[in-house]
Amino acid sequence: TQLLEQSPQFLSIQEGENLTVYCNSSSVFSSLQWYRQEPGEGPVLLVTVVTGGEVKKLKRLTFQFGDARKDSSLHITAAQPGDTGLYLCAGWMDSSYKLIFGSGTRLLVRP
């Protein structure tokens, strides 16, 4: 059982469309990160959110940390083919010194 569930698992959309990826848990995290991973490479950090309710924007990407620090979302506006990749959320649990990764969302943006 995954501690961090991501949805959807797969998403195929047309260039220019908007999308939202969700990361949910029943556990509380002290901070949460989002990564993007391309084939044959390691994950690359996009953002870290640390405060419940926090919203961060990175160009066309908007990240939100839930008020209770149990969930997060990633919204992409006007998706581009360069956004294609595996998106991973990861939450830090103070109780175990562990960064727990979500199951991942594989995004394909078609030109």
Next chain:
Amino acid sequence: DAGVIQSPRHEVTEMGQEVTLRCKPISGHNSLFWYRQTMMRGLELLIYFNNNVPIDDSGMPEDRFSAKMPNASFSTLKIQPSEPRDSAVYFCASIPSSWLAGGPRSGDTQYFGPGTRLTVL
């Protein structure tokens, strides 16, 4: 900066053989992580070193796995004997600080290496 360096990039071995994966973290980074990624289980933390000392190795699957960090610029992950179910991509990552006091903070970045794709036949 060269980033996190891992070797080899690909390793194919037969069941029962010993496998050693190597990692050179970014110079000046205090903490190093080993992860394993499979389709079934996703990305899992195996072990976390801070200042060359193992902090949490509860993610190491079993006694066949061992990790060392003899100095700040080098770490190894050894599997002996290897089994087909160990086939995965193994990543090493480093951070410039420590996450012991509350985990990642805003602005913290964990840098991943390119990974080692291990196939055990």
